[in-house]
Amino acid sequence: MRSLHDNVRSEEALKRKCERMATGDIAVFLYSHELEDERYPDDCPLKTERVLRTREIVSSLGLLSDSRVEEVNFAPAGRSDLEAFHLPAYLDALEAAAAGHHRLxxxxxxxGSKDCPVFPDMYSYGQLACGGTLTAADLITSGDAHIVFNPSGGFHHAGPAMASGFCYLNDIVLGCLRFTEVGMKVLVLDLDAHHGEGVQEAFYDRNDVIYISLHESGRTLFPGTGFEREIGADSGRGYTVNMPLPVDTYDDAYLECFQQVVMPLIAAYAPDVIVMELGMDALSGDPLAHLALTNNAYATIVDNVVEFGTPLLATGGGGYHPDNTARSWAFLWGVMSGGVAIDHPPLALGGVFLESTEWHGGLQDRTQVPTVKQRRSVEPAVANTIERIRRDIFPCHSISS
Ligand SMILES: [Zn+2]
Known part of the structure; x- marks a missing residue:
């Protein structure tokens, strides 16, 4: 397999980024100090401090100080914002449960399920995440920003009246709706290890939002959805694209999916905005999922998406190794904002060294070479998925396969 790494040369990438920055495109990092007071229960794998940690890293590396970069605060989403997708009775139940009035x-x-426990911040954290993603959407629709990153967002499992997989309120759906309200075509690229069934279902019969997801197969991972045969319905047929991946999927195989399927779809669909869910649970060593990526795969994809020149709304998502997640989000922010060329991560910008004692190279993971056994199990499955998608989806978009 040919790797996208081969196509990316740091000097060229830097030159293009410099040109982009010269045109006045602004990249915004979203952060609210209110996030610091919000917590999931201690025994829940989702650690909200990942976002605080990400901000500490990007700040210490000078990745918020460029003149083309802004840090923007945001407020929690209001009730009417949430009702654009969620049912009033569900919001009432969330509010009541969070206030201590839980009912069976x-x-x-x-x-109150295992993955969606009842705790005081369950509603307010979701409101903040949604407020961030809606602020991101507003910054893009108004033309005030070209790229916005909301690391506190990415809750792609929640349904209109359903909490699922640590997600209570679906900020991704709300953000997409904010775009479609003003007639923008949206391409969602979901790179979380889990399939985002909440987003898929919200737009399953629509063609103004195309949902593309690369995720660990539902055969081995929650939520058990996101197979190739799920391709959308009615006028949305061909606008849901699922690439279920086998256990141990590694960078080159993942990038092959991106190159063979996602790149042609972005080019053919020509979206007005791209929404990326950057869950970091596909990284090797994540305690909940079983994929084997390094953050180089994510960075290569982000870099290539940015190259399209389409406005980009990026969110966080899963990622249950908090340090790896924060370090990788910081890396991706550097790539999307133009502060880091992916072949040259900042090892010690301005004399500031990262605090981690586990890893001495900076933000970028070491390259991992897949084993022969890994290649034998992953490569045929990925090739089969690519072939099916190209056969079933590409004709809907007049792409020759
Ligand atoms: Zn996930």
Missing amino acids: EYLEMGI
Whole structure:
């Protein structure tokens, strides 16, 4: 397999980024100090401090100080914002449960399940995440920013009246709706290890939002959806694209999916905005998922997406190794904002060294060479998925396969 790494040369990338910055495109990092007071329960794998940690790293590396970069604060989403997708009765239940008035019947809405426990910040954290992603959408629709990163967003599992997989409120759907309200065509690229069934279902019969997901197969991972045969319905047929991946999928195989399927779809669909869910749970060593990426794969994809020149709204998502997640989000922010060329991560910008004692190279993971056994199990499965997608989806977009 040919790697996209081969196509990316740091000098060229830097030159293009410099040109982009010269045109006045602004990249915004979204952060709210209110996030620092919000917590999931201690025994929940989702650690909200990942976002604080990400900000500490990007700040210490000078990745918020460029003149083309801004850090922007945001407010929690209001009730009417949330009702653009979520049902009033569900929002009432969330508010009541968070205030300590939990009722057994709420379990039918996923509230109080193992993955969606009841705790005081369950509603307010979701409101903040949604507020961030809606602020990102507004910055893009108004033309005030070209690239916006909301690391506190990315809750792609939640349904209109269903909490699922640590997600109570679906900021991705709300952000997409904010774009479609003003007639923008949206391409969602979901790189979380889990399939984002909440986003898929929200737009399953629509063609103004194309949902593309690379994720660990539902055969081995929650939520058990996102197979190749799920391609959308009615006028949305061909506008849902699922690439389920086998256990141990490594960078080159993942990048082959991106190159063979996602790149042609971005070019053919020509979206007005790209929304990326950057869950970091596909990284090797994540305690919940079983893929084997390094953050170089994510960075290569982000770099290539940015090259399209389309406005980009990027969110966080999963990622249950907090240090790896924060370090990788910082790396990706550097790539998307133009502060880092992917072949030359900042090892010690301005004399500031990263604090991690586990890893001495900076933000970028070491390259991992897949084993023969890994290649034998992953390569045929990925090739088969690529072939199916090209056969079933590409004709809907007049792409020759
Ligand atoms: Zn996930």
